[in-house]
Amino acid sequence: MAGPVAGQPAIRLREVSKTFAGAQRVQALGAVTFDVAQGEFTSVLGPSGCGKSTLLRIIAGLISPDGGASVEVMGHPQSAPSDDVGVVFQTHNLLPWLTVEKNIRLAAEVRRLPAAEIERRVASILPVLRLDGFRRAYPHQLSGGMRQRAALGQILVLLPQVLLLDEPFGALDALTRDQLNVELLRLWQELRKTVLLVTHSIPEAVFLSDRVLVMSDRPGRVIEDVPIELPRPRDPQATKERPEFARYVIHLQKLMGVA
């Protein structure tokens, strides 16, 4: 596997658009151009149906963009899935017939990593995700929050540099969601990954990100790039009480036409 190219952005998109052919042609994504620096936490904010998920799938190499687009991840063109990128979706991808531990091992086994290496990775991931006591539990025995953490583990086992998160906590209740967002920040700081998060929650995007990209209605385009200059580490209470926090939220609400 090729390593990261020094000085390159983690994600580099140029004129990425996507039109779905079918009974009627639907342009899901306009020409999207942006970079995400290595180690940066970026959120993509937009109304539903604006092509956010399509954008993530393109970056993950799961679908290909229209001709003329350029997609690079860690300095390499991304035309097929690679171990550099891991995606977590709102619907978790845990296999119900496997335990948490076996679900986490799965990707590494599929990639035919040496057994000792798989063992080592799983042993380091379980405590980070606070799933130590649940390695032998099956997905249906877990709470929604634990399931999403296990789903993160399924991806982390391949040690991707870039994490693409498509509303991973979107189906959870507000309280669990806040807790998981705090854990996500801790994880991001510990593992030093690049994170691109798709969400439609404005406070969530502000609280977590270094930068928020606002997308327009379909066909989705980036209409504004908002750097979030709140100090880190961020505390869930203190950060949200800061006057700048409210200002960012209001600014983004205006952009999205909800205020």
Added chain:
Amino acid sequence: MKWREIVEPAIVFVLLALLWEKAVAIFGIKRYLLPPLSEVLATLWQGRAMILREAWITSGEIVLGYFWAILAGLLLGLGIFAWPTMRRTLYPLIVLFQGLPKVALAPLLVIWFGYGLTSKVLMAFLFAFFPVVVATLGGLAGTPDHLLEHFRAIRASPMTTFVRLRIPAALPSILDGCKTAMPLAVIGAIVGEFVASEHGLGHLILEANANAKTDLLFAALIAISILAGVLYVLVELAAKRVWWRAL
């Protein structure tokens, strides 16, 4: 809670048995039409050695036919799913064949394979195999898209995806097909025995009928339902090992 699952059906069972026994006496039903239950049970007990022997023969036919039905059903389902050519050519034929009343095939099977075991095994097989094919196909085609995408994301080969995702995801459906197939295999074997045979519970029914031994006929019916019940429970127990349902 467990005791209710045993006691409640047992009470209903006993009540129905009493109703049978008393109704025959009260309404003066002729014994060749409906013998009292006590008489049927007595016949069942007296003839137990013979009935067990016949039941053993019928079970053999059922189990063999069922085994081949599962094997062929699985292979056909896999094949039709994996090879478009097979889907185009073989699948319509199987569906068409399924429309045939299989009872009508029994005389032909006797001409081809004689009075013995083979024709009955084939009848059990013919009755049982189709639900397995359909369930296998449905299960394999029903793999959730988001899991398939996940396997693409982790760069699993088609073979790995088949073995580690499609097959386990299809198992609940396949086992439903196997459960449906079990009683059908019983019907198949009995129908086979009806058409031409020298042994088995189906043959016993015909013989009892010919000799106006209605009590023996009922005894044979009871034996068949016990046999079918036991076989179904065995399949159900085996199917319990696949406990994942909704994905």
